[in-house]
Amino acid sequence: MTLSADGTVTLTPGDPGRRLRAEVERLREEAARQRALAHKRADFWTRLDIALGFPAALLAGTAGAAGLATADARIPAALIALASAGFAAGAGFLRSDTRRRANKRARHAWADVEGRATVKLAQERLTPEDLGELLERRQAALAAYDGEASLPEPPPGPPPLTPG
DSSP: OEEOTTSOEEOOTTOHHHHHHHHHHHHHHHHHHHHHHHHHHHHHHHHHHHHHHHHHHHHHHHHHHHHHHOGGGHHHHHHHHHHHHHHHHHHHHHTHHHHHHHHHHHHHHHHHHHHHHHHHHHSSOOOHHHHHHHHHHHHHHHHTTTSSOOOOOOOSSSOOOOOO
16 A cells, blocks of 8 residues: 555555455445345235235125125135135245345344445545454344344444435
């Protein structure tokens, strides 16, 4: 790394600072892609949950009303109840609500990685510890799909800026 007379910093290709910066930039770009993907997935699972849950509830109510209306409506009511049970079973099998929550957790975790990487890139000098922190956060973002895992405790200092 060389400092010119006008104050600009020039990084040489073999400079460790340049490699750290390139890796942090790569992590930021990955986090932005993953955040957008998690957002799309959460939206998909929300729509699917509604698409299966609403008809199940509507058909269940209709089957109950039809079954109580007259004795002749027992067979149509039973068929409607079977359709309702099919929608409810599909919703339970796909676990769309669980998947939606997991993708929302992942979206927030990836936004955290992206925001922290942006803050780190704004610093003049990056350290291996900065990269290590981002890699830990990346692992937490990957784990967010699986369970209720929370993010690691943030280091002391100002909170990171998260992109909107």
